[in-house]
Amino acid sequence: MTQAWIKLVPDDAAQSVTAQSTEAGDLLVATCLAAAANGDCNALFDLGVAYSTGSHGVDCDLIEAHKWFNLAAVGGHEEAAHCRADVSDEMTAREIAEAQRRAREWLRSGRAAA
Template sequence: MTQSWIKLVSDESSQAIAAESTEAGDLLVATCLAAAASGDSNALFDLGVAYSTGSHGVACDMIEAHKWFNLAAVGGHDEAARCRADISDEMTAREISEAQRRAREWLRSGRAAA
């Protein structure tokens, strides 16, 4: 059985859509990082959601998602702690260790408000 695909948009349109998606993801990350540097645990949580779902043009990355959920949880965000636990079930011990290392690095770098 041969599959046939219907092309719904031209190559130029699909490239434009991909570029817009990347720009939206970049904007989300930049906005959230700025807020996170000011100690906004909701922004940290939003970054965790974006990375865990691959939404807003951000590539799905469970290590980054865990890192951001972890930082939000440390900041008192209860839902972030639950999300961190949920994605931990899908991660290896090595991946969790890397996420924790990145979270510590973020805290040590001074990017997070004291």
């Protein structure tokens, strides 16, 4: 198995987003990050799924999962709102607050054009 580093630099982002790929399937995360930077709600949702399940080369991280589900829900993705609620049931109030802070930071950075 080879490791590849994929560096994404969205046009409207101040900083680059880096994703580590260990298999061909891990490109989903890199592709979703690029699409999410342009406000694609389905990509935001897919990132939430990846982080909530620890799949596609990312570790399970409920804070990140909540962030992505929250951003997708704000963009109108109905299933994301349900997934955000499910993830919230497994989180502390501090973890939810951190996820919300990260979502606001993502929006402030100009990475979502939607």
